[in-house]
Amino acid sequence: MADEPTLPPLPSVSWDSGSQSFTRKRVRGANNAPPLFSNSSDPAVFSSDDDPNVENYAQGGRQRKKRYVGSWFQQHPASGDSAFGDEVRPKPTTKRTLQRQSDSGVWMGSDISTDMEDVGMEIGLTANPKLPQLNVSRPVAVPSPAEREAHRRIIEAIDLGKENLDLTSLGLERLSDAVLSSLGELSCIPLVTDGVPFEHKDPVLKVFLSGNPLIRAPGALFNLEFLSVLSLRNTQMAELPPVIGKLRNLKTVNVSLTRLRYLPAELLDLMTYEGKLKELIVHPNPFHQPDQRHEYGTLFPVLSDEPEDIVILHETDGSGAYDGKTVRAWLDRRDRLKGVKESPGCANLPLEIWQMLLAARSPIQFTDSRGVRVSQFTLPSLPTEDDVPPLVVETEDFASSPALPRAARETNTAAATFSRVPSLMEIALRACSRTAQREQLPGYLEGSDPHHLADTLHDLNAQADANGNMGTVPCSTCRKQVVKPLAQWIEWWDLGIVALRDKEPIGSANASELDKKQSVPFMKRACSWGCLPKPAPYGTSFPGTVKFSTVPKPDS
Amino acid sequence: MAEISKYVTLISNDGFEFVVLREAVLISPMIKSMIDSKSEDLFPFREARLSGRCNFEEISQPCSSGQVMEKVVEYFHYWYKNCEKEDVPDMDIPAELCLELLVAADFLGLDSKNLSRPRGD
Numbered sequence: 001m002a003d004e005p006t007l008p009p010l011p012s013v014s015w016d017s018g019s020q021s022f023t024r025k026r027v028r029g030a031n032n033a034p035p036l037f038s039n040s041s042d043p044a045v046f047s048s049d050d051d052p053n054v055e056n057y058a059q060g061g062r063q064r065k066k067r068y069v070g071s072w073f074q075q076h077p078a079s080g081d082s083a084f085g086d087e088v089r090p091k092p093t094t095k096r097t098l099q100r101q102s103d104s105g106v107w108m109g110s111d112i113s114t115d116m117e118d119v120g121m122e123i124g125l126t127a128n129p130k131l132p133q134l135n136v137s138r139p140v141a142v143p144s145p146a147e148r149e150a151h152r153r154i155i156e157a158i159d160l161g162k163e164n165l166d167l168t169s170l171g172l173e174r175l176s177d178a179v180l181s182s183l184g185e186l187s188c189i190p191l192v193t194d195g196v197p198f199e200h201k202d203p204v205l206k207v208f209l210s211g212n213p214l215i216r217a218p219g220a221l222f223n224l225e226f227l228s229v230l231s232l233r234n235t236q237m238a239e240l241p242p243v244i245g246k247l248r249n250l251k252t253v254n255v256s257l258t259r260l261r262y263l264p265a266e267l268l269d270l271m272t273y274e275g276k277l278k279e280l281i282v283h284p285n286p287f288h289q290p291d292q293r294h295e296y297g298t299l300f301p302v303l304s305d306e307p308e309d310i311v312i313l314h315e316t317d318g319s320g321a322y323d324g325k326t327v328r329a330w331l332d333r334r335d336r337l338k339g340v341k342e343s344p345g346c347a348n349l350p351l352e353i354w355q356m357l358l359a360a361r362s363p364i365q366f367t368d369s370r371g372v373r374v375s376q377f378t379l380p381s382l383p384t385e386d387d388v389p390p391l392v393v394e395t396e397d398f399a400s401s402p403a404l405p406r407a408a409r410e411t412n413t414a415a416a417t418f419s420r421v422p423s424l425m426e427i428a429l430r431a432c433s434r435t436a437q438r439e440q441l442p443g444y445l446e447g448s449d450p451h452h453l454a455d456t457l458h459d460l461n462a463q464a465d466a467n468g469n470m471g472t473v474p475c476s477t478c479r480k481q482v483v484k485p486l487a488q489w490i491e492w493w494d495l496g497i498v499a500l501r502d503k504e505p506i507g508s509a510n511a512s513e514l515d516k517k518q519s520v521p522f523m524k525r526a527c528s529w530g531c532l533p534k535p536a537p538y539g540t541s542f543p544g545t546v547k548f549s550t551v552p553k554p555d556s
Numbered sequence: 557m558a559e560i561s562k563y564v565t566l567i568s569n570d571g572f573e574f575v576v577l578r579e580a581v582l583i584s585p586m587i588k589s590m591i592d593s594k595s596e597d598l599f600p601f602r603e604a605r606l607s608g609r610c611n612f613e614e615i616s617q618p619c620s621s622g623q624v625m626e627k628v629v630e631y632f633h634y635w636y637k638n639c640e641k642e643d644v645p646d647m648d649i650p651a652e653l654c655l656e657l658l659v660a661a662d663f664l665g666l667d668s669k670n671l672s673r674p675r676g677d
Contacts, residue, residue: 368669369661405669419639424631424657424666427647431654441655449659456658486668528668530642 143179146171146212151179158186163204168231169211177220177469183207184224204228209235210254219468222246233257233281242266242523243468252279260285261380261391262490262521265476271354271495272544273331278352278497286390288380288521290360290492294398296539300327300550309333313351313546314500326551329353329500335543350501356542359519361398362490364532366405369425370456371484375405379488393490393521398536402489420478420530429483433460433471456484475527485525487532492519498546564591565609566629572622574629580636581610585665620663624656628664 068075143151150167157165165183167175188201203226209217210233217232222243230247231254232240238259244250245266253267263282270277302325311331366375380391396403422430432441442457460483464471472481526532541547564581566574581587590610612620627649638644649657661667 366669369667374669419635420642420644421635421638422644423661423668423670424628424664425661426668427631427649428654428657428661431649431651432658435651435654444655445659450662453658453662484668528644 143176144173146173147175147179150175154179154183158182161186161188163188164206164208166208167212168208172209172212172214174214174216175209175218177218180218180220181223183220202226204249207231211235216466217241217244217468219243219465222468222470225249228252228276230254239466240264240267241467241470242473243470245269245474248276250277252281253277254279254281256281256283256285258285261288262523265491265522265524266474268356268493268522268542269544271356272335272542273353273546274544280495282520283518286388287518288393288490289390290362290395290519290521291392292395293360293492293519294358294538296357296359300548301539302550313353328549328551329498329546330549331545332543332547350499352497352499353546354542355496355498355548356545357494358398358491358536358540358542359494360395360492361533361536362393363396364402364487364489364526366487367484369423369429369484369486370452371459377403379490398491398533398540399538400535402487402532418529418532420528422482422528426483426527429456429460430472430481432457433464433483438464438471459484473525475531476524477526477531477533480527482525482527485527486529487526489524489533490521491524491533492521493542494519500546566625567609567611568622568625569612569620570622572625574625576629576632577636580632583632583635583666583670585670587664620660621656624653624660627653627657628660628666631666 068077070076149170150172153167154165156162163186183205186203186205188203205224205227206229207221207224207227208229208231210231212235214232214235214237217237217240219241221227221230222241224247226249227247228249229252230250231252233254234257236259237255238261240255240260240263242264243266244253244264248270250270255263260282267277267280269275271280311333312328313331314329316327362379363377364375365373365377365379367373377394380393432438435441437444439461442454442461445454445457460471463473463483467473470481472483473485474480475482475485524533562578563575564578564587566576566581566587568574578591581591587610612625631647634647
């Protein structure tokens with residue numbers, strides 16, 4: 001490379017007094033070479049030193065570097081100066097007439113004519129945005145490697161139409177909603193065979209999150225309508241959110257080996273006759289224990305005041321077990337069951353149904369509409385340390401009316417009726433929880449407003465984060481959504497699943513499933529004074545679950 | 557003292573007057589202390605007690621504007637109408653007023669702990 005390629009001559013610049021700017025005339029190179037710098041979308045000219053062979057440069061009298069034209073995937077040497085003789089030459093382009101499309105609005109480098117003067121063009125664009133707030137880098141939640149792996153598996157499940165999502169033991173500490181919510185798009189790939197009409201099939205989602213150090217259940221989980229199996233076994237969860245009551249298709253829930261102190265009462269609703277939940281694995285967990293529990297004696301009481309309008313699920317005649325007495329399994333129609341058959345006694349067996357008996361109830365913790373406690377009794381707060389042994393919680397007799405806070409006792413006479421009307425503050429908080437700017441609301445309060453209202457709004461946001469982005473929780477009595485429940489209490493229920501089969505007698509074998517040793521605590525709440533728990537007789541079973549009774553022989 | 561009127565007039569800071577049933581406004585401990593004859597004879601409220609007019613004109617915050625007070629009065633009657641019903645319909649409040657109503661409810665003491673009082677007192 002004896003002499004470098006010569007640079008093109010500098011453009012001649014002249015001062016134009018008319019436009020107060022430098023003007024210049026572009027002169028086309030003598031050899032009609034494309035301009036070295038072009039600000040247009042003309043075909044790019046590539047120069048390559050990939051092969052620094054001297055032959056690539058030695059050509060004729062004028063030494064030039066080998067040039068390529070064309071798109072990157074289809075490059076050709078620029079002109080006949082190539083050393084290769086047999087290369088495919090680019091097709092000679094048809095002669096272009098330099099003509100401006102008057103309406104194109106696009107200025108091309110080749111559009112310029114020699115007599116056209118371009119007035120001082122500015123090429124450089126500043127890379128920094130002019131708005132100061134754009135320069136501030138926001139903290140971006142970077143997904144952890146475990147989360148990326150989970151995301152990969154979710155995408156794979158969606159692509160293949162797999163209904164089992166195995167995310168066990170990935171080391172997930174959190175799982176963002178954005179990753180998980182795409183699972184709602186999962187749809188099954190239907191089996192298409194000849195002669196079988198196409199049928200839409202709802203997916204039966206199974207999500208296994210066991211073995212991850214999750215602190216809370218991911219909120220998007222509770223929007224997966226078709227979730228049927230949920231395993232949160234061996235996680236660090238301290239609370240199962242009440243929004244789980246939305247998942248009406250759940251069949252199996254496994255929450256053993258977590259830090260749960262109680263379960264949401266909404267799970268009980270999923271376990272009624274209409275519900276699909278048949279398998280609930282909750283032990284071992286550091287559940288709250290009642291200091292005293294009620295023994296309900298026999299599981300097959302002789303009912304003197306058995307209601308008239310009942311649905312008999314199963315009946316054994318008096319021949320076999322139980323001293324010739326008829327044992328009945330029945331449902332109470334007053335529980336407003338929707339899925340029960342109209343005529344009694346025609347339940348479709350075999351049937352698995354939950355039996356639930358109330359074992360104990362804690363006193364009621366009353367709070368005002370801001371969530372400040374007003375009663376003597378306080379429910380134990382959630383544990384912060386890792387290993388706290390199960391706490392023993394005070395109970396009160398559930399067969400009598402709950403104890404009221406002193407202020408309410410004073411103002412109420414015996415004949416007073418409790419109102420179900422929510423407070424104005426509660427109504428305003430519900431409106432706050434529905435707004436799209438829920439998270440910014442504390443900042444919108446004026447300086448003169450009381451400070452405790454900002455705390456209340458922060459509480460609302462924290463509750464929504466823990467509860468799958470629902471700011472409200474349902475009332476256990478009237479099912480209305482409430483932001484700050486007036487009352488909260490724990491009820492311990494003995495749970496057991498009973499298998500009723502045709503022609504098989506109901507015996508103690510069926511009912512022995514009832515786990516008397518370990519009652520399960522459920523957190524209940526009431527939205528208003530009218531929704532407080534009513535006195536419940538001993539042996540009360542949950543509405544919508546099976547009840548047993550014995551009918552004495554007619555002749556006795 | 558003259559016979560106590562069945563109605564109470566609430567005046568917002570932009571001059572709107574709302575005539576409300578006395579029984580309905582008594583759920584607010586704040587208003588009750590202003591107009592209830594049983595309460596102590598606090599000086600600024602003596603006039604309110606005698607005339608049955610509650611003046612919120614000095615409170616220049618948006619929470620006592622006529623727009624907000626209209627909703628508060630609606631709530632008083634909503635409570636009065638439904639306090640003995642089993643099935644209570646929802647009261648809807650617009651999202652843009654939710655913070656003002658929150659402040660107003662706090663000021664007037666319209667808290668669930670005060671709603672246990674039966675009607676008529």
